[in-house]
Amino acid sequence: MSLTFATEQQVAVAAVRRACALTSSVFNKLVKNETLVKGDKSPVTVGDYSAQAVINTILGRAFPDDPIVGEEDAADLRVESGTALKNRIVELANETLVADLGIGEMAEWGLGPGQERIPEELLDAIDRGTYGGGRTGRMWTLDPIDGTKGFLRGEQYAVCLALIIDSKVQLGVMGCPNLPVDATKPDGPRGCIFVAVRGQGAHQTTLTGADPVPLQIPAFTSETLNFLESVEAAHSSHSFNDRVAELLAITRPPTRMDSQAKYCSLARGDGAVYLRMPTGVGYLEKIWDHAPGSILIEEAGGIITNSRGEPLDFGLGRTLGDNFGVVAAGKEVHSKVLAAVMQANKEEAEAKARSRV
Numbered sequence: 391m392s393l394t395f396a397t398e399q400q401v402a403v404a405a406v407r408r409a410c411a412l413t414s415s416v417f418n419k420l421v422k423n424e425t426l427v428k429g430d431k432s433p434v435t436v437g438d439y440s441a442q443a444v445i446n447t448i449l450g451r452a453f454p455d456d457p458i459v460g461e462e463d464a465a466d467l468r469v470e471s472g473t474a475l476k477n478r479i480v481e482l483a484n485e486t487l488v489a490d491l492g493i494g495e496m497a498e499w500g501l502g503p504g505q506e507r508i509p510e511e512l513l514d515a516i517d518r519g520t521y522g523g524g525r526t527g528r529m530w531t532l533d534p535i536d537g538t539k540g541f542l543r544g545e546q547y548a549v550c551l552a553l554i555i556d557s558k559v560q561l562g563v564m565g566c567p568n569l570p571v572d573a574t575k576p577d578g579p580r581g582c583i584f585v586a587v588r589g590q591g592a593h594q595t596t597l598t599g600a601d602p603v604p605l606q607i608p609a610f611t612s613e614t615l616n617f618l619e620s621v622e623a624a625h626s627s628h629s630f631n632d633r634v635a636e637l638l639a640i641t642r643p644p645t646r647m648d649s650q651a652k653y654c655s656l657a658r659g660d661g662a663v664y665l666r667m668p669t670g671v672g673y674l675e676k677i678w679d680h681a682p683g684s685i686l687i688e689e690a691g692g693i694i695t696n697s698r699g700e701p702l703d704f705g706l707g708r709t710l711g712d713n714f715g716v717v718a719a720g721k722e723v724h725s726k727v728l729a730a731v732m733q734a735n736k737e738e739a740e741a742k743a744r745s746r747v
């Protein structure tokens with residue numbers, strides 16, 4: 391393991407880039423009967439499974455000893471009723487793995503012509519993602535498609551991969567195939583990869599790895615402040631954000647966007663604050679939904695905490711534990727937002743107490 395994580399970065403970027411090519415092609419070919427419904431009712435597509443198969447295959451070859459905390463598992467593909475889906479996933483994953491080598495890619499990672507896997511190897515690769523996480527050791531965390539709802543709507547989604555060592559995120563790579571390269575040109579070219587390495591900063595490239603641009607969260611004035619928030623009202627409280635915006639006298643409307651693309655947008659200054667407060671249904675946030683985004687924000691000069699001002703804890707297992715939300719912003723803005731979040735929380739608690747008497 392090198393201290394600069396140069397190889398890890400190269401492998402992670404290659405894995406995310408290939409997965410982005412796959413998910414884009416799945417979207418273009420997507421037909422309804424290729425969408426499964428998982429126990430949690432979230433739309434799980436053929437894209438989730440095949441992207442996880444591709445990324446875990448590459449990680450497994452490059453770093454055979456590293457465990458992976460991934461969102462998906464192959465259980466539904468190992469039963470008779472999953473055969474058609476499995477065949478489609480095997481075909482797509484292999485198509486992606488055997489594509490010609492791109493910039494910085496190596497055949498020894500199992501990439502390039504002639505590197506097809508048998509179905510069992512690909513299902514096992516998906517199941518490399520079942521690691522439970524924990525306080526110590528080196529591990530990857532993967533969300534093959536974050537923002538499945540955005541993906542299915544043809545809007546924002548992200549392929550998200552991070553390396554965690556002893557509970558601390560050291561490397562984050564996110565691919566956003568539908569994100570405009572330049573937010574001021576929404577109709578311009580789309581597709582970006584975001585990379586952050588602990589102590590080495592953050593940058594954005596195109597999906598092919600071209601045109602690297604360093605990322606630094608800019609300063610915002612009270613007139614330019616605005617929020618980035620989920621599209622889905624079930625995923626974070628829109629009304630809470632409205633109250634915080636009111637307390638901060640924010641006049642610009644929030645930008646609603648699915649997935650960790652919100653972290654990417656924040657890191658390059660498209661929006662000023664990412665606020666994600668629980669909706670009160672007991673949902674626990676997963677580490678793969680925040681690990682790469684959190685290092686991107688920190689390396690772009692920002693701060694990310696929960697609503698109590700504490701750092702997110704990536705050492706608790708597959709989840710972040712008790713859900714106190716997420717507050718991410720540039721350094722100066724973060725403290726102001728946190729104070730307003732605490733004020734809005736206090737008001738909510740007081741209103742609840744009043745309704746009880």
Ligand SMILES: Nc1ncnc2c1ncn2[C@@H]1O[C@H](COP(=O)(O)O)[C@@H](O)[C@H]1OP(=O)(O)O
Pocket residue numbers: 432536537538619620621622624625626647648649650669671673679
């Ligand atoms: N009740 C919930 N509260 C918060 N996040 C949720 C909830 N249900 C699902 N999610 C997760 O929110 C993330 C997307 O967030 P956003 O709406 O900001 O794009 C997804 O990872 C999604 O998980 P999943 O991938 O299992 O669907």
Ligand SMILES: [Mg+2]
Pocket residue numbers: 432461538
């Ligand atoms: Mg999901």
Ligand SMILES: [Mg+2]
Pocket residue numbers: 533535536537678679
């Ligand atoms: Mg997710």
Ligand SMILES: [Mg+2]
Pocket residue numbers: 438461533534535536537538
């Ligand atoms: Mg997902």
